[in-house]
Amino acid sequence: MSHTVLAIGTAAITASGCVWYLPAIAxxxxxxxxxxxxxxxxxxxxxxxxxxxxxxxxxxAVPAWQPAAQVALAGLVAGVLLRIRAFAQxxxxxxxxxxxxxxxxxxPVPRGPRPAAVALVGWLLVGLAVSSLGAxxxxxxxxxxxxxxLAAAAGSAVAVSGAFLLxxxxxxxxxxx
Numbered sequence: 001m002s003h004t005v006l007a008i009g010t011a012a013i014t015a016s017g018c019v020w021y022l023p024a025i026a027x028x029x030x031x032x033x034x035x036x037x038x039x040x041x042x043x044x045x046x047x048x049x050x051x052x053x054x055x056x057x058x059x060x061a062v063p064a065w066q067p068a069a070q071v072a073l074a075g076l077v078a079g080v081l082l083r084i085r086a087f088a089q090x091x092x093x094x095x096x097x098x099x100x101x102x103x104x105x106x107x108p109v110p111r112g113p114r115p116a117a118v119a120l121v122g123w124l125l126v127g128l129a130v131s132s133l134g135a136x137x138x139x140x141x142x143x144x145x146x147x148x149x150l151a152a153a154a155g156s157a158v159a160v161s162g163a164f165l166l167x168x169x170x171x172x173x174x175x176x177x
Contacts, residue, residue, distance in 0.1 A: 003059045003060065003063070003065065004059075004060065006056075006059050006065070007056045007057070007059040007060045010052060010053075010055060010056030010059060011053075011056050013052065014049060014052050014053045014056060017049050017052075020045055020049065021045055021046055021049040021050075023042075024041075024042035024043075024045035024046050025042070025046060027039060027041075027042035028042050028043060028046065035089075035090075035093055036089050036093070037086045037087075037089035037090035037093055038086075040082055040083075040085055040086035040089055041082070041083060041086035043082055044078075044079040044080075044082035044083045044086060045079070047075055047078055047079045047082060048075055048076065048079040050075065051071055051072055051074065051075020051076065051078075051079070052072055052075065054071050054075070055068040055069070055071045055072040055075075056068070058071060116171075116172035116173070117172065119168065119171050119172055120168045120169065120171070120172045122168075123164050123165070123167055123168025123171060124161075124164065124165060124168055126164060127160060127161045127163070127164020127165060127167075127168070128161060128164075130160055130164070131156070131157040131158075131159075131160035131161045131164075132157065134153075134156050134157065134160055135153035135154065135156060135157040136153075138152050138153040138156060139153050
């Protein structure tokens with residue numbers, strides 16, 4: 001394969017890589033508005049693509065393929081080293097952020113003076129409303145004799161009210177001082 005075909009292929013790949021290196025260039029131009037790890041990772045990305053573009057240019061200018069391969073390999077190695085450095089910087093930034101947020105933490109939010117009985121009454125009222133609406137919908141659904149519908153309505157009302165009572169008691173016990 002001729003060097004011209006390889007150079008054209010490299011140029012096409014480099015041009016299609018703009019979805020990576022153009023945002024990286026924007027991150028580099030942003031300067032201190034971006035974290036250091038983001039800028040280092042962006043520099044690695046730009047270095048990879050610049051080395052590939054330079055290798056494509058060398059394929060056109062130099063008759064041997066070894067200089068282009070050496071430039072591409074050097075760009076790859078330097079980019080990987082920058083990427084490793086960016087990862088280490090990112091870990092340090094996250095550790096520093098966790099430390100700063102921990103310094104701002106004032107501990108658990110103190111509970112209000114609301115007694116557990118008020119919460120239990122709330123659960124019971126909601127349970128009563130839900131069970132009443134369920135029983136009413138069973139009774140108004142129609143179809144069949146009245147006695148089985150009354151039994152189903154009463155059974156479902158007792159079951160739903162009992163479930164809300166159990167949830168309310170668990171909540172009251174958990175919020176006991």
